[in-house]
Amino acid sequence: xxxxxxxxxxxxxxxxxxxxxxxxxxxxxxxxxxxxxxxxxxxxxxxxxxxxxxxxxxxxxxxxxxxxxxxxxxxxxxxxxxxxxxxxxxxxxxxxxxxxxxxxxxxxxxxxxxxxxxxxxxxxxxxxxxxxxxxxxxxxxxxxxxxxxxxxxxxxxxxxxxxxxxxxxxxxxxxxxxxxxxxxxxxxxxxxxxxxxxxxxxxxxxxxxxxxxxxxxxxxxxxxxxxxxxxxxxxxxx
Numbered sequence: 001x002x003x004x005x006x007x008x009x010x011x012x013x014x015x016x017x018x019x020x021x022x023x024x025x026x027x028x029x030x031x032x033x034x035x036x037x038x039x040x041x042x043x044x045x046x047x048x049x050x051x052x053x054x055x056x057x058x059x060x061x062x063x064x065x066x067x068x069x070x071x072x073x074x075x076x077x078x079x080x081x082x083x084x085x086x087x088x089x090x091x092x093x094x095x096x097x098x099x100x101x102x103x104x105x106x107x108x109x110x111x112x113x114x115x116x117x118x119x120x121x122x123x124x125x126x127x128x129x130x131x132x133x134x135x136x137x138x139x140x141x142x143x144x145x146x147x148x149x150x151x152x153x154x155x156x157x158x159x160x161x162x163x164x165x166x167x168x169x170x171x172x173x174x175x176x177x178x179x180x181x182x183x184x185x186x187x188x189x190x191x192x193x194x195x196x197x198x199x200x201x202x203x204x205x206x207x208x209x210x211x212x213x214x215x216x217x218x219x220x221x222x223x224x225x226x227x228x229x230x231x232x233x234x235x236x237x238x
Contacts, residue, residue, distance in 0.1 A: 001063040001079075001157055002028050003049070003192060008058030010048045018044045020214040021058070025207075026158065026192040031184045033205035034194045041214040042194040043085060046160050049192075050075060050082045062158060076105045081156035083147050085163045091136030095127055095146070098135050102150040116153040124149045141172030148179065158190045159183070165197055173197070177204045202226075 003026040011017040018041045026032045034042050047053045049060055051072040060067040065078050075082070090098050099120055103113035121128045127146060130138055138146070144164065151159060164180065165173035181204050183189045195201030202208055202225050210217040218229070 002026055002190065003062045003158055004059070005045070005049065006059045006061075008045075008048060008055045008060060010044065010053050010055040010057075012044075012053065018214050019048065019055070021216075022211065022214065023058075023216060024192070024209055026190055027207065028190050029184060029188045030206035031180060031191045031193060031204060032207045032209070033201040034192070034209045034211060035196070035198050035201050036211035036217075038196070040211045042196075042211060043162050044214075045211075046082065046162050046192075046194055049160060050080070073105075076154045076156070079155075079157040081151035081154055081159050083151045083159065083161040083164070085166055088147060089135045089143055089150075092134055094132055095135050095138070096131040098146070098150065099127070099131075099153075102153045105154065116155075120149050120153055123152070139172075141168050141175065144168060144172070144176060145179065148176075152183075156189070158192070160192050162194045163196060164193060165195075165200070173200065180204060 005022060005024040007021050007023055008019055009017045009021055010019045022041065022045060024032070024034065024045065034045065036042050044053065048055055049067060051067065051070060055068055062080065063078060090101065093101070099117055103116055106112050124145065126142065127149065135143065135146070148161070148164070164176050168176065177200055180191055180193065184191055184206070193201065202222060205222050207219070207221055208225050209219045220229070
């Protein structure tokens with residue numbers, strides 16, 4: 001199952017496009033990274049994929065589903081999870097309460113919800129330690145990792161993640177990137193990641209897209225970027 005974005009145009013205001021004919025494919029069991037300077041449409045692309053914005057041109061498909069016509073609330077049902085930029089937790093609620101809230105979309109299936117809660121504590125044991133504390137008291141890195149763990153509770157095949165290491169120090173960022181690679185290599189998940197950390201984003205990727213002013217500039221495998229573009233990519237993004 002792969003995500004296909006073909007010739008998509010979209011924006012926040014009528015007749016003003018941020019995306020102008022963007023095409024991206026997230027191949028199964030690969031980590032695909034989208035890089036580009038601020039304002040080129042990276043986050044806008046993710047918001048368009050999940051239905052926060054509707055394209056007025058192009059096609060978005062996943063596993064036979066037309067995402068351009070699908071309500072955002074139905075994405076979990078077809079195996080898509082979205083991890084937004086920043087700390088999208090209920091910071092004044094406890095960690096345990098946040099975890100319970102993450103089962104909302106399948107709350108009526110109590111065995112599944114219970115198993116998902118147990119699984120998140122097994123995967124991230126530090127969350128059990130913090131279970132009774134307010135989520136906002138954890139470090140930025142712990143909160144960001146928790147966001148990813150909450151997204152995994154629905155057992156998605158496809159994970160969309162926006163700037164996974166924004167605001168994190170290099171050590172915490174390294175932990176996050178290692179975790180994302182394990183999800184692909186060990187669990188066979190598909191990840192589409194928007195990243196402004198050019199070097200690290202390329203290093204962990206299987207396939208890379210560079211966007212420029214809302215359009216595709218260049219694309220290729222990690223091997224292609226290592227061989228041909230690493231020395232010049234920083235210049236493109238100035």
